[in-house]
Amino acid sequence: MVLVRMTITAENSEGYASPAGLVVDPVVMTVKAGELQVLLIRSGDRHSLPGGFVLPDQSPEEAVYSHLESKTGVRGIYLEQLKTYATPGRDERGWIPSIAYIGLVESSKLLAGDGEWFSEIPETAYGHDEIITDAIERIRGKVWTSNVVRPLVPEEFTLGELRRVIEAIVGTELDPSNFTRDFPNAGLVRKTGNKRRFGNGRPGAAYRFLSADPMWAPTRR
Amino acid sequence: MVLVRMTITAENSEGYASPAGLVVDPVVMTVKAGELQVLLIRSGDRHSLPGGFVLPDQSPEEAVYSHLESKTGVRGIYLEQLKTYATPGRDERGWIPSIAYIGLVESSKLLAGDGEWFSEIPETAYGHDEIITDAIERIRGKVWTSNVVRPLVPEEFTLGELRRVIEAIVGTELDPSNFTRDFPNAGLVRKTGNKRRFGNGRPGAAYRFLSADPMWAPTRR
DNA sequence: CTAATAGTGTCTATCAGACAATATGGT
């Protein structure tokens, strides 16, 4: 039995074969039910990242925000370039490099019905499972020294609230007292002066992230 | 006066405009004369990274090694993907995304006459100066916690020798005694038992990197 | 009362920066 596939091809004005297209794929993650989850859309009988083709004269950033919004309703988030995947055969449609991006968003920001959150990665199209694995690794590395998790907590939050989110991302439990002592020293958050209740226990001091824009903790050598 | 340019275009078998090509650009750096230097080739009246087009059915990695070797004679090095640059207008030849790579190599490995080392970045073509800036930042971040600098020292080296190389990369002086005390603790090198002279002073213990393959220091949280 | 969350304190081990002092080679 022979497997037949339709592949797209392309040729440039000099007569050489060229990529059939350029796609962008956002790996958008959230923390929901105490777990790190990834935003995927249905793609035939499998699932895929909510990306798509870049148009001529469009920057990859424009394209990735546009596909993400039209397919899932997620907008106004920060996406950072992760890596480009262009191994031959990765995309069965043809020679189509994919530039992957990462971002975090509150799970409630999902508006359109096409997107769904997954904590276990289902079968994916276009080799998207490798991209997701890389994305999780990258996000884990940035949690301690940058304000990446900001979109996952309210404007004001307690340190316990923040700790639960970080625990979900890194996948391990953290000592609450050490976390309260140490995290504020990273220079990413400040006390607001307000109190805030999280769960049933004693209300705690409310904190804010210093900046809504991407920011690294000071004093990394 | 109107500036006229030939631009390459492409169309795929579905009738849509597609990238005119895909290029790969290696940022190969060395330490020479106590300075971090970048390998560039002449490109008309400017300079550029020794990269080029990816062929159909070729992986970007194959392509980047092949262009690097044919243009500069540099071979057998490790290249790591840095970032992809695809802003419209970046490459005046047309819609041509560039996947950039980084690598380090001993300056003596340059064989072909087309390549040259630069410590000050000259005027570059195709927006390559931005790529070079990003590459330098990335390499500086990896020096402490990985064995990236291995290609820049002999098989066996003294800690002072290694320190000079790292100083050149990060651009600051390091305390010799603290460096000898601390660097071996990172778990990337081991004493060989031999002695080695570097410069005119007292001979020191010779060290080797544990692995020739890319490796991170253990115990990063 | 108990359970849940918040916060302080304490102890120890490790690490980083500054820097003194000594050791071993060349010229």
Added chain:
DNA sequence: ACCATATTGTCTGATAGACACTATTAG
């Protein structure tokens, strides 16, 4: 003798992990 490199040691302050203990709220 003097310079360059190598190495050990010492001090101090910061940091991280483990963990005891207290504080404040809901139910």
